[in-house]
Amino acid sequence: MTSPTHAGWQSKLYVPVASSRPDQPADFSKLDIPAAGACARPATDAAAEQTRDLAYGLVRVLDDNGQACGDWNPQLSPDQLRQGLKHMLAVRAYDERMFRMQRQGNLSFYMKCTGEEAVAVAQAMALESGDMLFPSYRQQGLLFVRGRPVLDMMCHCLSNSRDNIKGRQLPIMYSWKEGNFFTISGNLGTQISQSVGWAMASAYKGEDHVSAAWVGDGTMAAADVYHALHFASTYRAPALLNVVNNQWAISTPQSFACTGTTFAARAQGFSMPGIRVDGNDFLAVYAVTQWAAERARQGHGPTLIELYTYRVASHSTSDNPDAYRGKDEAAQWPLGDPLERLKAHLIAIGEWDDAQHAAVEAELKAEMTANWKEAIKYGSLEEGPHWPVSAMFEDVFKEMPGHLRKQRQDLGV
Amino acid sequence: MPAMNMIQALNSAMDVLMERDPAVLVMGEDVGYFGGVFRCTEGLYEKYGAHRALDMPIAEGGIVATAIGMGVNGLRPVVEIQFADYIYPAFDQIVSELARLRHRSGGEYSAPVTIRTPCGGGIRGGQTHSQSPEGVFTHVCGLKTVMPSNPYDAKGLLISAIEDDDPVIFFEPKRIYNGPFDGDHHKAGQPWANYPQGEVPEGYYKVPLGKAAVVRPGSDVTILAYGTMVHVAAAAIETAGIDAELIDLRTLLPLDTETIAESVQKTGRCVVIHEATRTSGFGAELVAEVQESCFWHLKAPIERVTGWDTPYPHAFEWEYFPSQERIIDAIQRTLETD
Numbered sequence: 001m002t003s004p005t006h007a008g009w010q011s012k013l014y015v016p017v018a019s020s021r022p023d024q025p026a027d028f029s030k031l032d033i034p035a036a037g038a039c040a041r042p043a044t045d046a047a048a049e050q051t052r053d054l055a056y057g058l059v060r061v062l063d064d065n066g067q068a069c070g071d072w073n074p075q076l077s078p079d080q081l082r083q084g085l086k087h088m089l090a091v092r093a094y095d096e097r098m099f100r101m102q103r104q105g106n107l108s109f110y111m112k113c114t115g116e117e118a119v120a121v122a123q124a125m126a127l128e129s130g131d132m133l134f135p136s137y138r139q140q141g142l143l144f145v146r147g148r149p150v151l152d153m154m155c156h157c158l159s160n161s162r163d164n165i166k167g168r169q170l171p172i173m174y175s176w177k178e179g180n181f182f183t184i185s186g187n188l189g190t191q192i193s194q195s196v197g198w199a200m201a202s203a204y205k206g207e208d209h210v211s212a213a214w215v216g217d218g219t220m221a222a223a224d225v226y227h228a229l230h231f232a233s234t235y236r237a238p239a240l241l242n243v244v245n246n247q248w249a250i251s252t253p254q255s256f257a258c259t260g261t262t263f264a265a266r267a268q269g270f271s272m273p274g275i276r277v278d279g280n281d282f283l284a285v286y287a288v289t290q291w292a293a294e295r296a297r298q299g300h301g302p303t304l305i306e307l308y309t310y311r312v313a314s315h316s317t318s319d320n321p322d323a324y325r326g327k328d329e330a331a332q333w334p335l336g337d338p339l340e341r342l343k344a345h346l347i348a349i350g351e352w353d354d355a356q357h358a359a360v361e362a363e364l365k366a367e368m369t370a371n372w373k374e375a376i377k378y379g380s381l382e383e384g385p386h387w388p389v390s391a392m393f394e395d396v397f398k399e400m401p402g403h404l405r406k407q408r409q410d411l412g413v
Numbered sequence: 414m415p416a417m418n419m420i421q422a423l424n425s426a427m428d429v430l431m432e433r434d435p436a437v438l439v440m441g442e443d444v445g446y447f448g449g450v451f452r453c454t455e456g457l458y459e460k461y462g463a464h465r466a467l468d469m470p471i472a473e474g475g476i477v478a479t480a481i482g483m484g485v486n487g488l489r490p491v492v493e494i495q496f497a498d499y500i501y502p503a504f505d506q507i508v509s510e511l512a513r514l515r516h517r518s519g520g521e522y523s524a525p526v527t528i529r530t531p532c533g534g535g536i537r538g539g540q541t542h543s544q545s546p547e548g549v550f551t552h553v554c555g556l557k558t559v560m561p562s563n564p565y566d567a568k569g570l571l572i573s574a575i576e577d578d579d580p581v582i583f584f585e586p587k588r589i590y591n592g593p594f595d596g597d598h599h600k601a602g603q604p605w606a607n608y609p610q611g612e613v614p615e616g617y618y619k620v621p622l623g624k625a626a627v628v629r630p631g632s633d634v635t636i637l638a639y640g641t642m643v644h645v646a647a648a649a650i651e652t653a654g655i656d657a658e659l660i661d662l663r664t665l666l667p668l669d670t671e672t673i674a675e676s677v678q679k680t681g682r683c684v685v686i687h688e689a690t691r692t693s694g695f696g697a698e699l700v701a702e703v704q705e706s707c708f709w710h711l712k713a714p715i716e717r718v719t720g721w722d723t724p725y726p727h728a729f730e731w732e733y734f735p736s737q738e739r740i741i742d743a744i745q746r747t748l749e750t751d
């Protein structure tokens with residue numbers, strides 16, 4: 001070892017700080033939260049420079065009294081609003097059930113999206129079924145909107161004999177081709193640039209389908225994200241690049257991924273609109289997604305959408321957030337709960353009430369229980385039945401080469 | 414001597430060196446405030462400050478690249494890549510840069526970077542939390558590659574790795590962080606505190622890089638293993654009642670060819686074991702090495718027991734993981750040949 005001994009260094013290295021730590025209360029007072037309705041809605045063919053304010057603002061539609069305000073109000077019908085609320089309630093009921101099943105030892109792993117349900121649900125509802133989804137692991141809501149049977153999702157999570165991906169991935173790494181839902185990778189960030197390629201192919205074939213990809217705030221550090229921004233901007237790919245800024249990346253606060261600016265602002269450097277939206281506001285998320293999809297379909301290229309939200313639960317079943325963030329932080333989060341906010345809106349416009357709400361919740365809870373009971377009939381990770389063991393050797397290649405066939409025979413399957 | 418599991422032993426190695434040398438710092442995702450997702454850097458943030466237990470953005474390429482820059486400018490970075498499965502975004506920085514700085518600059522520049530990363534399966538982690546990519550790195554010129562199998566070695570080897578002026582990729586078999594694993598997942602594991610290798614000195618000591626350990630002397634067959642498989646092999650030898658010589662390689666590169674050759678020349682038989690996939694795995698290198706140095710002493714073809722050439726499975730983890738049974742079969746095959 002040849003490093004000299006250097007006594008008495010006085011470090012001047014700056015290291016970002018967190019929004020809270022266990023020994024220090026949450027403080028969101030410095031967040032600048034514009035009033036609902038304050039942001040203007042540009043035309044979908046506006047030049048990127050004309051959308052600049054949206055990158056630093058926060059598109060909000062629902063105010064504190066449950067009223068929908070301003071240009072961005074997507075004017076959804078009461079049926080659509082109720083549908084959105086039901087989807088979000090279903091996602092929450094599913095998450096609760098699956099989390100509990102993991103705690104009881106029935107699943108190897110699970111991840112909830114509590115507090116972020118509006119992101120995937122509203123975005124999926126604003127897109128067309130032919131649009132291709134490249135999700136991260138926290139957009140299970142997309143599957144609910146696209147109509148994937150809960151039973152199938154559970155069977156995947158159990159890696160059982162009915163798992164459509166043959167027991168090959170951790171729970172929640174769904175794949176569902178029928179629903180134009182791409183196979184989720186455990187490697188962060190890899191898929192956002194692939195989504196741009198998908199969108200380029202759509203344009204190449206003269207089609208109107210757009211792609212939508214999701215990464216977290218922490219993942220915005222990955223080089224792949226900048227490949228996505230650059231290629232999407234260069235080829236005006238019909239792509240929606242979504243950043244789910246839930247403030248945390250496991251224990252690492254958002255300040256390590258973005259300091260002194262917004263994620264949405266990064267789009268400006270690529271001459272692409274970047275819009276920051278209140279991710280807990282169902283209507284705002286819907287409206288911004290619809291705007292970006294329309295713009296992409298019209299041939300005006302990609303949009304970066306920053307969904308400003310909060311990860312209420314632990315990162316996964318493997319961590320306890322009390323070890324790294326203030327216990328009260330979720331409660332202090334100033335943008336509220338997406339389900340409560342949409343519910344309040346529906347009640348305010350006279351299209352919903354507490355009794356209906358409670359009935360749907362009870363119904364969903366029962367539905368999750370029934371599905372779980374059905375799913376475990378097809379097996380579980382530890383007890384089986386699984387796919388036949390030989391399935392392990394399949395799909396490595398389209399045709400199994402000789403060396404794999406030999407290995408399969410060596411294993412005796 | 415205090416009992417330590419492998420996590421505590423690794424932590425102690427970093428602590429001892431950070432105490433001695435302000436140029437040593439640990440850096441990576443969740444390593445600072447949180448102390449790492451496997452808790453390997455716990456307490457270092459409190460003791461040495463946020464700039465020496467440095468949390469970093471999720472960009473492995475960026476982490477390794479900045480470590481190189483720091484290393485060139487007088488620091489001695491210890492990088493944690495959260496899982497070996499996530500090392501690939503840093504591949505270019507490791508292969509084209511870190512590994513070659515010294516050579517391409519005619520010896521002018523180098524960076525004493527250590528990259529620690531948990532590897533291996535047996536934890537129900539699926540294909541993105543279970544890989545053993547050591548063979549990918551032993552194939553690169555200019556990298557030392559290490560994989561300990563117990564807390565005592567882990568600490569001594571990590572101190573050697575950090576103090577080494579060349580880059581070292583330090584793989585940590587996560588399945589044996591808390592206690593050894595004999596391959597039988599139905600059995601409750603015992604903590605390291607119950608084993609002699611869990612007795613770890615508190616202070617500074619080194620286990621040299623490039624030296625294998627003969628875990629169990631024997632005369633009938635030589636077993637070459639490293640990491641978790643050392644324990645599975647030991648149990649297999651025990652179960653089958655074979656007089657095998659078990660060698661824990663500890664460092665894959667530079668490889669202790671002397672210890673290997675001495676053993677195989679004595680036993681005339683050899684079984685090579687690793688968890689990683691088979692084709693072009695490190696086992697192939699071992700087989701070639703043994704063939705070159707021991708051909709005239711060999712009484713049977715060298716056997717390999719490895720993971721299959723498939724992505725690491727979730728449901729079929731135990732069909733994939735080299736079992737005692739597969740090891741015993743391989744040993745028996747070498748013994749049957751005269």
Ligand SMILES: Cc1ncc(C[n+]2csc(CCOP(=O)(O)OP(=O)(O)O)c2C)c(N)n1
Pocket residue numbers: 138186187188215216217218219220244246248249250311315442471473495499502
């Ligand atoms: C390339 C890579 N590096 C590290 C990890 C380990 N990891 C899994 S999730 C995660 C945090 C991601 O945070 P963020 O992008 O904010 O998404 P969130 O979990 O908050 O939805 C990390 C570091 C990984 N999966 N892939």
Ligand SMILES: [Mg+2]
Pocket residue numbers: 216217218244245246247248249250311
């Ligand atoms: Mg996040």
